[in-house]
Structure formats: C-alpha cells, structure tokens
Amino acid sequence: MNSLQKFYIKCPVCDAILSGKIHESLGINCTELYSDGKMICDELLSEPQLIVQCPSCSHIFWKDETTSVAVSGHITNERANKVAIYPYSSWYLFGANPNRSQGKIALIQHFTQLLTYLRPLNSKQEIYLRKSLLWAYNDLIRRNYSFTFLDFLKGKISYGTWRHERNHRLIESFYFLKYTQSYKSNIKRIIDILRSAQDKEVDKVYLAELYRLKGNFDKAVEILNELKRSTHYVTMIRSKALKRNSTVFKVAG
Ligand SMILES: [Zn+2]
CATH class of the missing domain: 1.20.58 (Methane Monooxygenase Hydroxylase; Chain G, domain 1)
Known part of the structure; x- marks a missing residue:
C-alpha cells in the first residue's frame, strides 16, 4: 500500500512548480528509528522538509501556506504540458x-x-x-x-x-x-x-538523550531519574550513559 501523497509547491521568486511527497497518516510503514529522533518511513524522513532550495533559480525559501499550490488534476495536467514540474528528487535533501x-x-x-x-x-x-x-x-x-x-x-x-x-x-x-x-x-x-x-512540555527523554550525545552523561542520568515511568528507549539511554557511550543508536527497526 502506498502511504505517500503528492503535493505541489511554487517557488516565490521564479514561479517554478515543484512536486513533493508526504506521508499519509494511514498505512505508514516506519522501518528505522534512531535515538537522535531520526525516523525513516517508506524510505523517506518521517518529518517533512520545511526548507527548499529551488532547483530552477536556487532561491531558498521556507515551505508554508504561501508556497503551497492546490492539488488539482486539471491544473497539474495543464501545467505539465506547458511548464516542467520539478520532481521531489531535485529538492529533497537538497539533492x-x-x-x-x-x-x-x-x-x-x-x-x-x-x-x-x-x-x-x-x-x-x-x-x-x-x-x-x-x-x-x-x-x-x-x-x-x-x-x-x-x-x-x-x-x-x-x-x-x-x-x-x-x-x-x-x-x-x-x-x-x-x-x-x-x-x-x-x-x-x-x-x-x-x-x-515557553511551554514547559519539553520532552524530557529527548533532552536526556541530547545530553548523552553531547557527552554529559551524569546530566542525562539525572534527568532520566526524574521520570515517573520508564520505557525501552529510556532504559537504553540510561544504559549507554552509564557506560559513557555517546554514540547514536538504533531504537527500533
Ligand atoms: Zn525558483
């Protein structure tokens, strides 16, 4: 099952149309999860790419409401005949x-x-x-x-x-x-x-992991000890921190 949906954006400078792919919430197939938060789903990063370098004019812009183009079969077919639509591979991870x-x-x-x-x-x-x-x-x-x-x-x-x-x-x-x-x-x-x-809803586990990656093992353990419940991820971070190991690791996959 294909869990990727196509979308289109427009370069604010040269009007080039770029196509992209985004995960749909259903049927998503995540294969790798790492301790630094990187997750691969259907061979793409789980988080959408927010910054784009236009493959046509090299302009760099943030992807937001102003750059999105409504998906319409009519528009895309019309544009496809007149203008080249740049594929995702031309701007995903800057090529x-x-x-x-x-x-x-x-x-x-x-x-x-x-x-x-x-x-x-x-x-x-x-x-x-x-x-x-x-x-x-x-x-x-x-x-x-x-x-x-x-x-x-x-x-x-x-x-x-x-x-x-x-x-x-x-x-x-x-x-x-x-x-x-x-x-x-x-x-x-x-x-x-x-x-x-501003909001105090900081992910404590992720914060502890950042300290571990940086080599502040005692601080990482201190934060983990404040947590009320433990998970597989927490246990792994603690065990690595106690061993003075600061390398990224695979949590699942
Ligand atoms: Zn452009």
Missing part, C-alpha cells in the same frame, strides 16, 4: 544522497550554511535546522551499512566488498571526529532553545 559519504558531508555543509545565512530565525525554524544538522552529523556514524565482517566470514560477500565498506566507515568516522566541536555546540544550542521554550 544530496544521504547514503554516500559525499552526500552526508554536503548535507552537513548545507545546514551549517543555512544556519549562518538565514537570519532572523524563529525558534521553530532554528530547531528544525539544528535537528537536521544533528542527524546529518550522526549519519556519518549511523551504522546502517549492509555488510559486516561476519558476512565476509560467512562467505556472503567478497573480501573486496567488505574492505570497501570498511574504508567508508573509517573515512566517515574520521569526518565525524573532525566535526566534534561543532557537533557538540549544535547540540548545546538545541538544548538551550528547548529549555527556554
């Missing part, structure tokens, strides 16, 4: 492939630049950009590789394939270490914004 090292680095650079140049930002926009940046950094060490050394031992893959995968891991881990300082200051800023939010 970067998050499964390749270069794509991961490109995404990190992209979100870093957006945070520098897009001013002013309201707290919702800044949280969106900083969470996207956090996921992009963690993508460098997110263990979603298809093959392991065990697969090589079992004869499932050749030595060459295993070595190729291993080299990729080493390069990506190297980049992750290189970004340590900006990775941590990004998390610190997310924590600051969440803590200063």
Whole structure:
C-alpha cells in the first residue's frame, strides 16, 4: 500500500512548480528509528522538509501556506504540458544522497550554511535546522551499512566488498571526529532553545538523550531519574550513559 501523497509547491521568486511527497497518516510503514529522533518511513524522513532550495533559480525559501499550490488534476495536467514540474528528487535533501559519504558531508555543509545565512530565525525554524544538522552529523556514524565482517566470514560477500565498506566507515568516522566541536555546540544550542521554550512540555527523554550525545552523561542520568515511568528507549539511554557511550543508536527497526 502506498502511504505517500503528492503535493505541489511554487517557488516565490521564479514561479517554478515543484512536486513533493508526504506521508499519509494511514498505512505508514516506519522501518528505522534512531535515538537522535531520526525516523525513516517508506524510505523517506518521517518529518517533512520545511526548507527548499529551488532547483530552477536556487532561491531558498521556507515551505508554508504561501508556497503551497492546490492539488488539482486539471491544473497539474495543464501545467505539465506547458511548464516542467520539478520532481521531489531535485529538492529533497537538497539533492544530496544521504547514503554516500559525499552526500552526508554536503548535507552537513548545507545546514551549517543555512544556519549562518538565514537570519532572523524563529525558534521553530532554528530547531528544525539544528535537528537536521544533528542527524546529518550522526549519519556519518549511523551504522546502517549492509555488510559486516561476519558476512565476509560467512562467505556472503567478497573480501573486496567488505574492505570497501570498511574504508567508508573509517573515512566517515574520521569526518565525524573532525566535526566534534561543532557537533557538540549544535547540540548545546538545541538544548538551550528547548529549555527556554515557553511551554514547559519539553520532552524530557529527548533532552536526556541530547545530553548523552553531547557527552554529559551524569546530566542525562539525572534527568532520566526524574521520570515517573520508564520505557525501552529510556532504559537504553540510561544504559549507554552509564557506560559513557555517546554514540547514536538504533531504537527500533
Ligand atoms: Zn525558483
């Protein structure tokens, strides 16, 4: 069952029409959930992309009511005959492939630049950009590789394939270490914004996880200890924090 619905947006500068896909609440198939909040559903990020770089004129804009185009078969057919409609792949994740090292680095650079140049930002926009940046950094060490050394031992893959995968891991881990300082200051800023939010309905578990990712293990455990009930996610964060482990992990999938 296809749980994705098509939508259209319009670039406010050049009027180019861009098509996109969004999850429908029914029939959604989420396959991966990570501790930093990243979730993959039907091969797309669970959260819709809020910022767009127009594939036609490169203008960067926030996706909101003013940029949406009413879905109508008549309009789309008419437009399709006259104007090119840019596919989702041309602007989703700014055209970067998050499964390749270069794509991961490109995404990190992209979100870093957006945070520098897009001013002013309201707290919702800044949280969106900083969470996207956090996921992009963690993508460098997110263990979603298809093959392991065990697969090589079992004869499932050749030595060459295993070595190729291993080299990729080493390069990506190297980049992750290189970004340590900006990775941590990004998390610190997310924590600051969440803590200063007007509504006190801050997700305590997520806050604890942010502290753990940043390496503040005692603070993470302290917050978890204040919780009235525990879940599988809470137990996992606590166990990693007590082991002084700050890496992102897979919660489900
Ligand atoms: Zn444009």
